[in-house]
Amino acid sequence: MNKIKVGIIGSGGIARAHAAAYKKLPFVEVTAVADVVPGKALEFVAAAGLTDAAAFDSHTELLAEGLDAVSICTPNASHHRTTVDALRSGKHVLLEKPMAVSLDEALDMVQAQRETGRMLSIGFQPRYDPNMKRLQDIIRSGRLGDVYYVETGGGRRRGMPGGTFIRKSLSGAGAMADIGCYSLDMALNALGYPRPVSVSAFASSHFGTNPLYHAEAIHFEVEDFGVAMIRFENDMVLQFKIAWAMHMDTLGPTMFLGTNAGLKVLPYGSGPWSGVWDGSIGSMMLYHDDFGGLTQTEVPLIEHRLDLFFEKVRDFAEAVRDGRDAPIPGEQILIQQAIIDGVFRSAEAKREVSVELPVYA
Template sequence: MTTTTIRIGIIGSGGIAGMHAAAYKTIPGVEIAAVADAIPGKAAEFVERHGLSGTLAFDDYRELLQLDLDGVSVCTPNSAHRQPTVDSLEAGKHVLLEKPMSVTLDEGLDMVRASRRSGRMLTIGFQPRYDPNMKLIQDIVRSGKLGKVYYVETGGGRRRGMPGGTFIRKELAGAGAMADIGCYSLDLALNALDYPKPLTVSASTFNHFGRNPVYHPEADRFDVEDFGTALIRFEGDLTLHFKISWAMHLDSLGTTNFLGTDAGLKITPFGQGNWSGVWDGKVGSIQMFHDFMGGQTMTQVPLVEHAIDLFREKVRDFVDAIREGRGAPIPGEQILIQQAIIDGVLRSAEQRAEVSVSVPDFAGGPAED
């Protein structure tokens, strides 16, 4: 591995950008060369606040892209993901894009096509993948121990965990709970299944809590869903039940479950409280249900104990992929499947009917090991 300094730019200087900056600062041989934000003066304030000595600040990200950079973290609001990502790739920079990938499927397609044209990687920021127990789930599902997997139930539910600001405005976020935390649930299930291609979606969404000032201080600005559910059919006679909640009158929407012809897998999320119950971090428990010696039994799968900083790991993996010249750790081609599903969910909910889902042949496929 070369010791050449990796020069990074950060586009967008909100809260998530601070986490990127903090992670890059811990990685040897990385220089945060520049930060850009469309709000005048915000990038300069970010540079000062995070002690980024020597880092340039721009109000226009296109000036940042004129620098000699190896990679860019795109940390803008969801609705502003597409253009800076496409421009960064076409300027010859590798891109780490924060989740969710895009507001629409077409925007996701534009970014992936730009990556393929430029030969630069586009990787999407799903830090839960770096939990060793997520890898354990993937290994179990792909090992064949479950037999043919025919039904999966995933999602999660915060009893009361609604964000505000840009997250709740459709013009900026594109979608609510489905995209914000639902994307983690989808990645848990779909990555274990090697990202099969969806065929149809039948969905319903609601925002009874977000639009009620009793429950949300920005109710008058809240125009995305705080709860959603969908039934998704995939190639290979596989069905997935997807459900997600920012707020509800219930403590949990349950576990993620894989049902196979030989065994079933039950996975409980980590944590307690109003903001827990979703797959944005660690795993709580893994249980396998199967038959043994003619009887029904359950095996408690031992969890891997660790103290890994998952967010730092995704940033480090991006840097290492640049250094080693390897492909995207979590390629945009994979996450297009998610975007197609979320797009289908929103269309189905609006039409109150089942809708077809179409993805290009290059969508899906394995990530780098």
């Protein structure tokens, strides 16, 4: 059987993780790497041990190669153009989160995917954690009854990145796109990605723009905190809150309130950079009424040693090989992009705004 030929666009830290994962798959060959910085792709090829891979200084040159798929590991602002070009050149795409920097860009990406019939999968590796799957199973089993209120998000007491993450021209957004997308995906995926209808939000950058808290404050152009109340078609509401930095130890657990039971979920990890949903689950507690009284049941966690990032890449590669649908389809994450878009529109307008999506989302 011929190996799947894969290219990697972008050669930063996340690209190294993609290369390492692909190298573990015997049916995959990384044959090309591209980066807009001259010479950087060539350095990456040598450092990653991709001895047979060609190096290019533009993604368009790479896409002219006979590839089956690409991993896109570029700054957020280039996700749209690179993804659309890749899809229209006949390549399947594994795109690192966040999907895009605007709803219009995300819509264009999904439209390109639908027109070309290629696969567009978005990289949310926490979905491969067995305990995240257990959370989804609990919610979708009906054990909670009708879920009417959800609270999710996360906060780092200190955890502001720098560089490309804080330049709006490159990242498009701050904490919302960087870590907020993880908590939104955790909750919305468990709920089956209901359709939002409105958002009321607030965002700020009190820490990032203050030299007392950030060494690159003069260059800080994005939000380091945001909060929103989101209404959905099914009459459910979701409170979303996220922070790169704050004077608090936590923004609280993720909670699902249902008519029959409630579920409280805490993230895995500790320390100033923890408290967000980019990894596993620390604990789950079910609150319910049984035997005529108030009862709570600790949900046992599944012990595992899975490399979630590898599982993400493997699943995508196997979907390409086997002709399966995208493991985490762009059409689904488009709903999350609409919410984030609504958050920024509402925060700027200082009022509630409506969210409108095409029928296929």
